Amino acid sequence: MTKPPRISLAEMARQTGTMLRRGDSGHFIESQAPTLGDLTESLFFSPGDGRIWLNDQRMLLLHSSTLGHLRRELIDTLGIDRARGLLTRAGYVSGARDAQLVRERWPQGDAANVFMAGTRLHALEGAVKVTPLSFEFDIDRGTYEGEFLWEHSSEDDEHIAAYGIGTEAACWSQVGYATGYVTSLFGQLVIFRELECRSMGAGACRVIGRHAAAWGDVSEDLRYLEAKEFRHLRRSSSGDAEAPSPILPTQPHRPEGSPGTTQPTERHEIVGASAAFNSACHQLARVAGTQATVLFTGESGVGKEAFARRLHRISARSQQAFVAVNCAAIPESLIESELFGVERGAFTGANQSRPGRFERADGGTLFLDEIGTLSLVSQGKLLRALQEGEIERIGGTRTIHVDVRVVAATNVDLQAEVRAGRFREDLYYRLNVYPIHLPPLRERRDDVPLLMNHFLRREAARHGRQTSGFTPRAVRAMLHYPFPGNIRELQNLIERGVISAEDGAAIDVAHMFRREQLNDEALLAIGAHGTLTPARDDMPPPPLIDMLCGALGSGQAGELSLDELEQRLLTEAANAAKGNLAAAARRLGLTRAQFAYRWAKASRAGEPPTSPTRTDT
Structure with missing residues (x-):
């Protein structure tokens, strides 16, 4: 019988509107992407700043005995059923994350190879060696069947060390991983069961996965998968989608704003997952429901205006106006009229009365960016408006009461400016009611991958371009680049890459970086023989044609x-x-x-x- 033709993910998506309609183990070809080499290349180390990355996901290198100790504590403290549920759900989240990585990194990979990537990633992460005996799936028919052998299971090692050989299978988190990977990748609920296990005395673990309907009663399986905190997908305040629920709909899950959706990405959306980012978001949530004045501090380009807009959106004033003023962009002679308005005839050229920013923001939020650039005279007038809640237009005689929440931002040290006599101390204390510091991007490395994907979606949609993501060396370069211009510079690099890369191709280093100085300190990647080698060794100079095109496009050809x-x-x-x-x-x-x-x-x-x-x- 003639085997059906191989179909790429892109072709299946074009024909059916969804990913991964069918595939089987007979169509797996070792050399098709993503290969083991592709996946291995995606794992690299940054020992200088204490991070390990799997493409754009941060990883941890832990002692197996440490996880074994935690596992034993969970079992002894919570009981075996609750501990099993926690570990199964944690494994599910890990599998779902890896499925997202593969789906976004290799959108045109062959169906069988994309499926096999999960088994290889699980092995690459040190959990277990997976040998597929057979698998076959057809989403249109709603069927999945797969059988696998698991060898060298780390979970079995720790369970046997703690409790010896027993009568129950013990690879709970690994079953959760397989369930999460397949279910998230194909959009159908697939249940894996461990029929034989080393913890039961078998030589290797034998695992079978089937679509839920084929198992019949899956209530016992769902008992370990379901938990209150996993039942609903919510969008966190950071804008990053939380882990998907184990019980997925019949179509592939796509978080809001993810690739494949038509929903526009908000221009001022805040994105991140680092501890510093989450701390800022927590402070934002705490102060949003009050009327307190907020002062954002941080270097230029860290996203102070985006945070100010987020503060307004989650406050009680969200239905009223948000008015932004860049104090550094307005000449000193005009700043007073811009803030407080002007009456007709107040000066030459004032042909009509005009409200100022305070009046336009009445009932809402007034954002004063770069407030440290105001002159001492303007600072005094601003202080009165903040203290009294009233203003007077230039040339006017009437006092106007305004209800405005003031949010300010600065990239200079206002305390130092006070000591130098360039900023009023009383105004500083009036503004510094609730300060929120936004650290530079070089101190928020965990946010770089999320921001890269966020701006890639946004800029690709804005410029009408399509890319397949980033090459591994482009990801490595971005993770190690110091970003002196912070998020604004990252956005510019991504936009440049989207424009420079060919449609359908991945964005590489040469597409983004021109005169920017890449850090000489190397990341370490996994070499061909499993050894750590400098990742920069895998970064040859761009081809001559790319170098010329990039130089001509950026107007820097004369520098060659x-x-x-x-x-x-x-x-x-x-x-x-x-x-x-x-x-x-x-x-x-x-x-x-x-x-x-x-x-x-x-x-x-x-x-x-x-x-x-x-x-x-």
Whole structure:
């Protein structure tokens, strides 16, 4: 019987409108993406700042005995049923996260290979070696069937060490992982059961997965999957989607604003997951329901206005106006009229009365950005408006009462400005009622992957472009880049990458970085033999055509010397010809002697990356 043709995820999505309609183990091909090498390349280490990454997800390297101790404490404290439920649900979340990673990183991967990526990731993460015996799925028919062997289960090792051989299977979190991965990837509830287990005395664990209907009664399985905090998908205050519920609908789950949805991404949405970000969000939630003045501090580009807008949206004033003023962008001669308004005839050119920002924000929120740039005269008038809740237009004689919540922001140290006599002390204390500090992005590394995906979706939609995400080395570069311009610079890099990359291709380092200085301190990646090697070794210079296109597109072509271009051209020709000088010369329309002369000249100026080893004609 002729096997059905292989269909990529992109083609299946085009034909059916959903991902992964069918596949089986007979169509798995080792060389199809994502390969084991692809997945291994996605795991890298940043020992300098204490982080490990799996593509854009932060990981932890823990002693197996540490998790074994925690497991034993849970069982002894909560009882075996509740402990099993907690571990099963934790495994489910891990599997669902890995499914999201694979779905977004390899959107055009073959169906069978995308499924197999879960087994390989589980092994790469050190949990268990997975050997698939067979699997087959067809979402249109609502069917799934798979059988697997698990070897070297870390969960079995710890369970046996603590309790010995028993009569019950013990790979609870691993069953949860398999359930979470398959269920989240294909949008159908798939239940895995461990029929044989090393903790029961078997030589290896044997696991079978089926769609829920094929098992019949799955109440016992759901008892361990269901918990109150997992039943509903809510959107956190950070804008990051929480883990999906184990009980998924019949269509693939797509959190609000994720790839594949048509919902627009809000321009001022705040995104993050780091401890510093969550701390700021917690403070924001605490003060939002009050009328207190809030002062945001932090470097330029950290998102102070976005946080101010979020504060307004979750406050009781959300239905009223939010008015933003950049104090640094308004000339000193106009700042008073901008804030307080002007009456007709107050000065030359004042042909009509005009309300100021305080009046326009009446009942709502007034955001004063870069407040440290105000002159001492303007500071005094602002102080009176804040203290009394009333203003007077320029040229006016009438006092106007305003109900405004003032939110200010600054990227300078106002206390230092007070000591230097450039900022009024009384105004500082009036503004500093509830300060919230937003740390620079280099101190919020955990937020970088989320921001990358957020801006990728937004900029791709805005410019009408389609990309397949980021290459592993692009992710590594972004995670290690210091971002002197903070979130604003990250957004610009992503926008540049979206514009520079070819439609349907992944964004690479050369698409984003031009004159920016990448950090010399290397990340460490997993090498071909399982050893840690500097990740920058896997970052060759961009091809000549990419370098030229990037330079021309950014107006920096004049910074490339002819000698540098010639050396790069010769090197690429030699590499393409595998060191054969005669063949390389023919590629460039030169004789072998002309090529050899130019190569020697380039070598004297600066050693090319690779030297030719063949001189065949």
